[in-house]
Amino acid sequence: MPVVGMVGGGQLARMTQQAAIGLGVPLRVLAASPRDSAALVCADVRIGEHTSLADLRSFAKGCDAITFDHEHVPSAHIQALEAAGVACRPSSAALLHAQDKLVMRERLSAAGAPCPAFAPVDPRDPLAAVEAFAAEHGLPVVLKATTGGYDGKGVWILESLGADDRRLVESLSGEGLSLMVEQYVPFRRELAALVARSPYGQGAAYPVVETVQRDGICHEVLAPAPGLDEELAAEAQRLALDIAERLDLVGLLAVELFETGGSAAPGGLLVNELAMRPHNSGHWTIEGARTSQFEQHLRAVLNLPLGSTEPTARYTVMANVLGGDDPDIYPRYLHVMAHDPAVKVHFYGKEVRPGRKIGHVTALGDDLAETRERARHAADYLRWGPAMGPATKERA
Amino acid sequence: MPVVGMVGGGQLARMTQQAAIGLGVPLRVLAASPRDSAALVCADVRIGEHTSLADLRSFAKGCDAITFDHEHVPSAHIQALEAAGVACRPSSAALLHAQDKLVMRERLSAAGAPCPAFAPVDPRDPLAAVEAFAAEHGLPVVLKATTGGYDGKGVWILESLGADDRRLVESLSGEGLSLMVEQYVPFRRELAALVARSPYGQGAAYPVVETVQRDGICHEVLAPAPGLDEELAAEAQRLALDIAERLDLVGLLAVELFETGGSAAPGGLLVNELAMRPHNSGHWTIEGARTSQFEQHLRAVLNLPLGSTEPTARYTVMANVLGGDDPDIYPRYLHVMAHDPAVKVHFYGKEVRPGRKIGHVTALGDDLAETRERARHAADYLRWGPAMGPATKERA
Structure with a gap:
């Protein structure tokens, strides 16, 4: 089996390891510390800095392909790896559009993609x-x-x-x-279109989701985006596939979108940002789609045929778990599991700090309001405990 | 988070690691070799022999609970660990019934469980x-x-x-x-009832499945067992929960059953064997149930509330992948993924040897015959390639 190297030891690499185990693909991780989220759960961990070309070069030796847990590897370093024959997926040329917002805007606007x-x-x-x-x-x-x-x-x-x-x-x-x-775009809501593209040019699109942000942090993802016009959903998928194609991207592409328009009029789409890796807006796919985004990313990176993006439930809701004031999360963990035996809790092995993303929860169901409430309850309780948080109090 | 130690580095420990990553539970594995299936994918691997009490003692240090990937740890060793205060789950007293078939038969018969x-x-x-x-x-x-x-x-x-x-x-x-x-029991078919039990005494039962054996090896699992009388299914679940309760078992219990009776008459049940760990008959739960058997086992071992055993599809079919003559499985892997983007392939990182279990595949669907054919095609193709196997030829 080919070896995939992932630069960065965060929770995206951690969840990629779960998919790699299933596929039988050996995953090597470059982490800054052995306490990094992914370093805690991978067998093949190299410690080094993603900003050091020497570390990257040594990491890439023996990897059949290199991919990234974040966008912070300097483009010049990726170019140097490419010049040395390392298969970097995505390539430095494609990844630049997720690293530099001005480059992205210029390229997308020139290509006619809707941008502010x-x-x-x-x-x-x-x-x-x-x-x-x-x-x-x-x-x-x-x-x-x-x-x-x-x-x-x-x-x-x-x-x-x-x-x-x-x-x-x-x-x-x-x-x-x-x-x-x-x-400044006055938008109705935020959407995300997640697609994958393989070196052969095969593309696969997930259902378009709604992302709910609070203080600039993604709090909830509703899959599929409720009430989204079918035409607009198809347009968002086409747009994301088209961007992936134009940038000759390999791997996942998450296109963060604004849905514009009033509450009555049909909306339009504007591209907000791009990410070229597994994305927070795609965590719901672990349980909610036939192929998780993490497996899909590995399949794309290895030029394996892409997996089915079919949803496994009518609605899937993902809520991020942020750290609260009390670092001892375990008693709250028990409560959440007892309260809802079907909610899926994902912890990233991170130390609890107030406001830090330490995990996520996923709920699936036929009724959106109920499914959303289940996910929110679990996430809020894990953060705040029985006192629950301001959001819950607001709703009460 | 409490640390769980699993003795044995086979594919069951490997798949338990996937669940442990999600739960945020650190999993430590005692493997005989760094090339063992689970040792390839775990961060915390100790090399040692499950037959050595010294190795077991040193492995158990720092673990909050110990569990097992197989039944081959000598009972006296487990007793020695227990005497030293190690939480062994299942206990030596319970596990003995999965280690010694005579002890199991005597105990079950005395309790009135149906046995040959x-x-x-x-x-x-x-x-x-x-x-x-x-x-x-x-x-x-x-x-x-x-x-x-x-x-x-x-x-x-x-x-x-x-x-x-x-x-x-x-x-x-x-x-x-x-x-x-x-x-010798002339049986209609083989069934398996999988349940979990926690130290608190909470129990959870999965849908009863049909297991299809060939040459003594499990080839296919059909979940739920098609056409199984509802009363008989409930009886099988009760029987398994009752055995778990009587043996004061902690963790998973798989009860392999014979369904007796002719094709027209209602059948009866006889206990064949017991396993007290994640079991081949439960691999389908990774995709086919809300909580996988691996996550459930960890939850039981840690005395966490048990997860929902609700199925996620009408039918789930699991087929084991056995090694064929050609060890280079990768081209066949590509074919299988391209042929059926929704089939899930699980590889165990094992060297391919003819007849060896090297992985499994899972298909989900509404139509049993079609779902079964998808799983069989994938498993047969991975073993035999385009020539396909005798089983396929027989069916053709």
């Missing part, structure tokens, strides 16, 4: 660039770091361009951060 | 014991080694007690093998 208006921010006069953009497109505007952001980090909404906003732009730019500015 | 007639074989005059038993119960009779058998090994059917059979009895007994003799 955007502009680069010239570091020599950042304020002038933002003001000119706001004059053309109106306020608020969205300021983004072109690289390095995740989970809401690296994104700022500028409401007024008043003194505070102006200071923020100048200070961020002064720190050397590469910035861009985008139109 | 049986008798010990006195090593001082083995032939006399077998002849006396045959005189009372008729021929053929089944000769069994009381310990150490698996996959049809350790079981001999004596048709006539002619010269060959007599030589066999004397030579087996002469080798020091402890023997017993049983009534």
Whole structure:
């Protein structure tokens, strides 16, 4: 069996290991520490830095293909591996579009994919660039770091361009951060279209899901997106397959989308971000689809025929579990299992810290409201215990 | 999280690791070699012999509970661990009934569980014991080694007690093998009832399945057992839960059953064998039930509330993949995935040898015949390639 190397030892690599065990594919992980989420559960772990070309080179030796748990490996390093003959999947050329938001916007807009208006921010006069953009497109505007952001980090909404906003732009730019500015899109909700593409060019699309964010962090995923217009769902899948094809992508592609339009009118789609790896919006597929996104990613990376994306239930709801104040989660774990024997709990082996993603739960069912409540109860209880959290109190 | 130690590095430990990753439970494995199926995929592997008390003692240090991938750990060793305060689940007292077929038969018969007639074989005059038993119960009779058998090994059917059979009895007994003799049961088919029991006494029963054996090896599992009388299915589940309760078992219990009776008359049940661990007849639960048997076993061992055993599809068919003559399975793997994107392939990381169990495949569907054909095609093709096997040719 070919060996797959995954750079990064987070929960995505951890869950990829579960799929690799089933497929019989040996998975090697490059982790920063033996306490990393995936390092705790893999047999073949190399300790090293994803920012070190030497570590990457030594890691790649003996791997038949290399893939990534995150977007933070410098593009130049991936190019150097490619030049040395390492099969990097996705390639540096494709991955760049998930690493640099400006590159992504330029490429996608040129290809006619629906994107919000955007502009680069010239570091020599950042304020002038933002003001000119706001004059053309109106306020608020969205300021983004072109690289390095995740989970809401690296994104700022500028409401007024008043003194505070102006200071923020100048200070961020002064720190050397590469910035861009985008139109603020009033959206109805956020969707995600997850597809896979293999080197042969085979593509496979999962049902389009709704992602519910809170404070920039994905809290819930509803699969399929409830009430989504069939045409729009098909358009989202086509759009994601088309982007994968144009970028000659190998592996998974998650396209985060805004569904625009009022509550009555039919909506439209705008691309928000791209991810080229297993994605939080696809965790529901472990139980909710015939082939999990983790297995699908491995199949794509190895140029194996892709698996069926057929859903296994009418509705699947995934809720992220965030750390609460009490690090001793085990008693709460027992409660959740006793309360709902059919809810599936996934823990990432991470130390509990307030607000940190430490796992997720999945519920499946025929009734969306009930399924959603089951997932939310489990996630809230794991975080807060019997006191439950503000969200639950709000609902009560 | 509590640490679970599993003695034995076979495919059951390997698949338990997949479940342990999801639960966030650290799994430690005692393997005979780093090339063992589970050792290839676990982070915490200790190399040692399950027959060495010193190895077992050192393995158990730091584990919150110990469980087993097979029945071959000497009972006296498990007792010694228990005396030292190690939580062994199942206990030596319970496990003995899966280790010694005579002990099992005596205990179950005394408790009124339906068993075939049986008798010990006195090593001082083995032939006399077998002849006396045959005189009372008729021929053929089944000769069994009381310990150490698996996959049809350790079981001999004596048709006539002619010269060959007599030589066999004397030579087996002469080798020091402890023997017993049983009534030969003409059965309609074989069933398996899989249940779990936790230290609190919580029980959970999976749907009763039909197991299809060939040459003493399980080839197919049909879940649920097609056309099984509802009363009989409930009786099988009750029987298994009752055995678990009586033996104060913790973990999984698979009760292999004969369904007796003609094709028209309602059948009855007879207990064939017991296993106290994840069992081949339960591999279908990975995709086919809300909680896999591997997760369920861990939950029981840790005294966590048990998970839902609800099936996820109308029919699930599991077929074992045996090694063929050609060890290069990868091209056949590709074919199987391309042929049926929804079939799930599980490989155990074992070297391919003719007739060796190297994996299994699972298919799910609404139509039993079609689902069964999908699983059989995948398993046959993985073994034989385009020539396919004798079984397929027979069907053609």
